[in-house]
Each structure stands twice: as C-alpha cells, then as structure tokens.
Amino acid sequence: MPLSAIRTVAKPQNGVGAFILQCKKLSFHYCDWAGSSRGMNAFIKSSLPDFAKRNPQIEISVSPRPNRHPVIIGQYINGREKAICVRRLTNEQVRQKAELLRDASGEKNKRVTKPVTSVNESVRGIWSPFHGAKIQI
Amino acid sequence: MKRLRISRCASQLLAHQPAPRRLSCPCAPALQRHTTPHNHRIQSRFQSTLVIPNELGREELLVEELDGTTDSTSTPQAEQRESPSPLPSAAQRSAKLYALRSRLSLRQGFPLETLARTLVHPSADPDPAFNNASLSILGSNLLGYYTTEHLLCNYPRLPMSVVFAAQFAYIGPKALATIASEWGIEAAAAPGAEVDPGLLQFKRLRSGDSVPEVLRRQVPWNWNVTTTNRILKSDAFGSSSAPPSPHELSGIPVPIEEAAQSFVQALIGALHLHLGSPLVKRFFRDHFLSRHLDLSTLFDFRTPTRDLSRLCAREGFEAPVARLISETGRLSRHPVFVVGVYSGKDKLGEGAGSSLDEARIRAAAAALKGWYLYRPLEVTVPSSTEGALDTSAWKPNMIDCGEVIV
Incomplete structure (x- = not known):
C-alpha cells in the first residue's frame, strides 16, 4: 500500500455550527417553614415559570427539602454538578444565581491566561529563520 | 399523525x-x-x-x-x-425529552413520541414497531450519503483510504457515540416501561462479560479485499466485514457506544421523515460538518518520494528534483535542512528536517498533500438539487482520475 490513513474522530466545536447549552438540569430545593427559604419560595412562585419558559433546554425540577437551607443544583453535560446555597437571598438574587448556573459550562473554575485559543493554523505561519531576507551584519 | x-x-x-x-x-x-x-x-x-x-x-x-x-x-x-420500553404516551410527560428537543433546537412540530422511540435500542425492545432499528438504518444511510457527497465534491482528489478515514472521523461509531454524549444523552440503568423515556434504553453488558458474538469481528466479505471491493461492497468506512444489522441485536446485551450510535442515526432518520430533507441537511451541517477535522493529518505515506515521481510521470510534469534551500549546523547536534521539491521551475513542496533524507521525504509528502487536498472554489453537492425542478443551479463537479497507483 503506497498510502494508508490514520483513523481519528473529528473534534467538537460547540457554537461553531450548533450551540448546545451545557447546563442539562437545574433542581431547586426549598423549605416551606424556614425563613432562609423565603426568597427561594418567592422565586419559585413568581419567577420560575417564566425562567423555565425562557430556557426550555434545561430540565427543571422543584422539590422540598425540609429543615435545610434552600439550594440550586445544576447538572452539566460533562457529568459534573454545581450547587449554590441561596439561603436568605431575595427573589432577584436567587434569579441571578439560577442564571449563573445556567450560563456555566460545568468545568471547574480556572484562571484564563490566554483568552484566545484556536484549533486552526495561523494564517501568517510560524516564523522561520531560514526564510525571508537575510540580515546583514 | x-x-x-x-x-x-x-x-x-x-x-x-x-x-x-x-x-x-x-x-x-x-x-x-x-x-x-x-x-x-x-x-x-x-x-x-x-x-x-x-x-x-x-x-x-x-x-x-x-x-x-x-x-x-x-x-x-x-x-x-408488561412492556419492555416506555409507552409512547409517557413521552408527553417527560421533562427530559422536552429539554432534549429544545437543546437540539428541533421544531415544536417534531413529536416527542418519535424522539422517545429513537432512544429505544432493539436490545431493550425487540418489537420493531417500538424500537429504533428501522429509523437507524435510514439514518445511517442518510449520514453516509451526506458525508460522502461533502467529501467527494469538496476534495475530488482525495485517496480512497483517506475518504474512508474521514468518514470514520465524522460519522464513525466512535464519533456518533461522542456526539450523543455531547448532546447530554443519559443511559437508563435498565430498560423498562416505568423508566423515563428521555433516557437511552438498552440492555447493558454485565461487567466482565465479553462482547456478544454478533458484534465481534465477522468473516470478511472477501478474503482478498481490494479498494474497488471496498468501495462497491463494504460500508461507508471501508471495513472488511459487515456491521450487524440493528434487527439482529434485539434482546442481546450491547455496549453503550452501540446504543448511543443507533440513537444518533435514528434521530437523523426520524428528522428526515418528519421535517424533510432540507432541515436534515441543515441539522447535519450544524452538528456534524461543523466539527473540526484536519484532513492533512490523516495521510500516512510509506514512500512519498516514489509516489510523487509516479504522480509527476502520470500528469506529464517534469520529474521531481529535491534541492536544498537552506541549512544550519550541518556538523552540530541539531542540524536543520530545508529542502524543496521542484518539477522544472515549479516548487511543488517544501519540508524541514534534521537530516537531508528526512527533509526530502517531508517535502515530497507536502507536495503530495498539496495535490490530493485540492479544493474546487465552487461546489454544488448532488443533494442540493433534490426535488428542485430548476436544475440550472447545478454545476457538474470535478472528477479526478484517482490516487497514484504504484
């Protein structure tokens, strides 16, 4: 065989063609009795239906968790989970936390030192000492 | 409906x-x-x-x-x-299915019952009216068709083995299983009527069990497999033996990759039936062709210098000659030579290496890749004229005489 081929798998580029939201599921846990759940309960009653309607990609479950602080748990496509305790937060603050979880990628937080990375070759090419005009000293 | x-x-x-x-x-x-x-x-x-x-x-x-x-x-x-898989009516109550449909940006018109059916592998439910076997056969053919036409029209000079490898990279079993996991598909622990229909239903292999006989490597179609034989008789990846038909897998425990792959294929088939081919093509472009694959990394040359001289002889170019463009540190520990391959006055390719031979071979490989990866500027794929009465938009594609035979 003069030529054989190497088998690989094409790499995903989320957002280049289709965009898949990485947050798969949000579960809201509340307590009926405790005061720390007041904002969460208000959020579930007033804003959650609207939030769910605006984000149909996310499966939403609401369940009581008596005698505990309220918590929002997000599950992500990469298999990880993120939980935020929303005790004593207001309706609006709970909504912000839910949106934070919705927009998260599910990865651990990392410091970004190089903000732009690319799989494509640079158009300009890599500098080579063997090409171009010779420097006369 | x-x-x-x-x-x-x-x-x-x-x-x-x-x-x-x-x-x-x-x-x-x-x-x-x-x-x-x-x-x-x-x-x-x-x-x-x-x-x-x-x-x-x-x-x-x-x-x-x-x-x-x-x-x-x-x-x-x-x-x-008893029903081995969830009932179709359970689909309307499943939050997972609804979320999956929105996540894939499918229309509201795409029924959740069909989406639920695409998630039922024949190993979970042997009844062909309720599993995804028929849909996955349709879907795998459509995927193969769209990928092949994309590759063959855009890269008309690609050698056949590279075409097969590129198909494998886009729609091979591994690629489809990865795509399913990137779509957030979760597998049910065991199939059953009470399980949420948004989960992938299949009979799992128990740990320690070997892969079933059907899925193992089978007797090849032909012992002396030629490239022509691969093109005409084998599947999209040029494999030497036939993959098992989905209907053969009913009731047999399978690995999760097999089930995930059948889901993606069945989804394509179901989209084709419900939404029509233009939307399937768009879906295919967004989810499959948008993935990054550098075709130039798929080549594995044995003797590129010989291939190149055969190619030049076939195309009527002057015989290729390797010339040293520049060098440094010939007597040092890290010499670098830059060699170009020339046919007459045209430079075909250039490569750098730590020995003269390495640089020459790299230059020949670069020249061959430059030839094989030629891409026409304007391309119309055959499926773009499907169902259209006006065929004036069709431009015949370039057909190359093929790779070099040594």
Missing part, C-alpha cells in the same frame, strides 16, 4: 374487545349517537377488522394510554401489563 392514530386505535378496539372498549375511544360517543354510514371514521373501522392482533397486546395499550387524558380509569389496567 393524529388521524393515523385514531384509525389504528379503532381497528385495535374492534379486533380485540369490541363492546366494552369502544367507549374509551375519544370519538366513540359521537359514533354511537349518530350511526351515519357515510362517516369516514366508521368506514375505516369496518375496513380495519382484518388487522392482525399484536402478539404483545401493546397496540391496545397504546390506545388506552392515548385516550387516558380524558378517561383516567383505564390507566391502572395499562400499568398492569
């Missing part, structure tokens, strides 16, 4: 228990009141008495579940019977 269900529902009612169940059909009260013979629904009932009753008795189940929204008393009876 709705009309079809109603007629089916009526036929099953007649075939099984005519008198008591007729009331449970949504159109039954109306029918009993006005027994006009011209009503087309009644006619469909009379016609459909010949329908063979399903051995699993699940058609009847389907009926009861369908009108379960109006008549809640029939549901306990339905739950008593």
Whole structure:
C-alpha cells in the first residue's frame, strides 16, 4: 500500500455550527417553614415559570427539602454538578444565581491566561529563520 | 399523525374487545349517537377488522394510554401489563425529552413520541414497531450519503483510504457515540416501561462479560479485499466485514457506544421523515460538518518520494528534483535542512528536517498533500438539487482520475 490513513474522530466545536447549552438540569430545593427559604419560595412562585419558559433546554425540577437551607443544583453535560446555597437571598438574587448556573459550562473554575485559543493554523505561519531576507551584519 | 392514530386505535378496539372498549375511544360517543354510514371514521373501522392482533397486546395499550387524558380509569389496567420500553404516551410527560428537543433546537412540530422511540435500542425492545432499528438504518444511510457527497465534491482528489478515514472521523461509531454524549444523552440503568423515556434504553453488558458474538469481528466479505471491493461492497468506512444489522441485536446485551450510535442515526432518520430533507441537511451541517477535522493529518505515506515521481510521470510534469534551500549546523547536534521539491521551475513542496533524507521525504509528502487536498472554489453537492425542478443551479463537479497507483 503506497498510502494508508490514520483513523481519528473529528473534534467538537460547540457554537461553531450548533450551540448546545451545557447546563442539562437545574433542581431547586426549598423549605416551606424556614425563613432562609423565603426568597427561594418567592422565586419559585413568581419567577420560575417564566425562567423555565425562557430556557426550555434545561430540565427543571422543584422539590422540598425540609429543615435545610434552600439550594440550586445544576447538572452539566460533562457529568459534573454545581450547587449554590441561596439561603436568605431575595427573589432577584436567587434569579441571578439560577442564571449563573445556567450560563456555566460545568468545568471547574480556572484562571484564563490566554483568552484566545484556536484549533486552526495561523494564517501568517510560524516564523522561520531560514526564510525571508537575510540580515546583514 | 393524529388521524393515523385514531384509525389504528379503532381497528385495535374492534379486533380485540369490541363492546366494552369502544367507549374509551375519544370519538366513540359521537359514533354511537349518530350511526351515519357515510362517516369516514366508521368506514375505516369496518375496513380495519382484518388487522392482525399484536402478539404483545401493546397496540391496545397504546390506545388506552392515548385516550387516558380524558378517561383516567383505564390507566391502572395499562400499568398492569408488561412492556419492555416506555409507552409512547409517557413521552408527553417527560421533562427530559422536552429539554432534549429544545437543546437540539428541533421544531415544536417534531413529536416527542418519535424522539422517545429513537432512544429505544432493539436490545431493550425487540418489537420493531417500538424500537429504533428501522429509523437507524435510514439514518445511517442518510449520514453516509451526506458525508460522502461533502467529501467527494469538496476534495475530488482525495485517496480512497483517506475518504474512508474521514468518514470514520465524522460519522464513525466512535464519533456518533461522542456526539450523543455531547448532546447530554443519559443511559437508563435498565430498560423498562416505568423508566423515563428521555433516557437511552438498552440492555447493558454485565461487567466482565465479553462482547456478544454478533458484534465481534465477522468473516470478511472477501478474503482478498481490494479498494474497488471496498468501495462497491463494504460500508461507508471501508471495513472488511459487515456491521450487524440493528434487527439482529434485539434482546442481546450491547455496549453503550452501540446504543448511543443507533440513537444518533435514528434521530437523523426520524428528522428526515418528519421535517424533510432540507432541515436534515441543515441539522447535519450544524452538528456534524461543523466539527473540526484536519484532513492533512490523516495521510500516512510509506514512500512519498516514489509516489510523487509516479504522480509527476502520470500528469506529464517534469520529474521531481529535491534541492536544498537552506541549512544550519550541518556538523552540530541539531542540524536543520530545508529542502524543496521542484518539477522544472515549479516548487511543488517544501519540508524541514534534521537530516537531508528526512527533509526530502517531508517535502515530497507536502507536495503530495498539496495535490490530493485540492479544493474546487465552487461546489454544488448532488443533494442540493433534490426535488428542485430548476436544475440550472447545478454545476457538474470535478472528477479526478484517482490516487497514484504504484
């Protein structure tokens, strides 16, 4: 065989063609009795239906968790989970936390030192000492 | 869809228990009141008495579940019977399915019942009316068609083995399983009627068990496999033996990759049936072709210098000559040579290496890649003219005489 081929798998580029939201599921846990759940309960009653309607990609479950602080748990496509305790937060603050979880990628937080990375070759090419005009000293 | 269900529902009612169940059909009260013979629904009932009753008795189940929204008393009876996979009616209540449909940006018109059916592998449910075997056969053919036409029209000079490898990279079993996991598909621990229909249903291999006989490597089609043989007789990846048909896998425990792959294929098939080919093509472009694959990394040359000289002889170019462009540190520990391959005055390729031979071979490989990866500027794929009456937009594609044969 003069030529054989190497088998690989094409790499995903989320957002280049289709965009898949990485947050798969949000579960809201509340307590009926405790005061720390007041904002969460208000959020579930007033804003959650609207939030769910605006984000149909996310499966939403609401369940009581008596005698505990309220918590929002997000599950992500990469298999990880993120939980935020929303005790004593207001309706609006709970909504912000839910949106934070919705927009998260599910990865651990990392410091970004190089903000732009690319799989494509640079158009300009890599500098080579063997090409171009010779420097006369 | 709705009309079809109603007629089916009526036929099953007649075939099984005519008198008591007729009331449970949504159109039954109306029918009993006005027994006009011209009503087309009644006619469909009379016609459909010949329908063979399903051995699993699940058609009847389907009926009861369908009108379960109006008549809640029939549901306990339905739950008593065994069904290997979730009932179609459970799809409307599944939050996971609804979220999956939105996540893939499918239209609201795409029925959740069909989406649920694409998630049922034949190993979970042997009934072909409820599993995804038929849809996955259709889907795998469509995927193969769209990928092949994309590759062959955009890269007309690609060698056949590289075409096969590129197909494998886009729609191979591994790629499809990865795509399914990137779509957030979760697998059910075990299939069953009570499981959420948004989970992938298949019979799992128990840990320690070997892969079943059907999935293992089989006797090849032909012992002396040639490239022509691969193109004509094998699957899209040029493999030497046939993959198992989805219908053969019914009831057999399979690895999760197999089930995930069949889901993606079945989804493509179902999209084709429900939304039509333009939307499937768009879906394919967004989810499959948008993935990054550098075709130049797929080549693995054995003797690129010989291939290049054969290519130049075939195309009538002057014989290729390697010339040193620049060098540094010839007597040092890290020499670098930059060699160009020239045919007459044209430079075909250039490569750098730590020995003269390495640089020459790299230059020849670069020249060959430059030839094979030629890409026409304007391309019309054959499927773009599907169903169109006006064929003036069609431009014939370039067809190359093929790779170098040494």
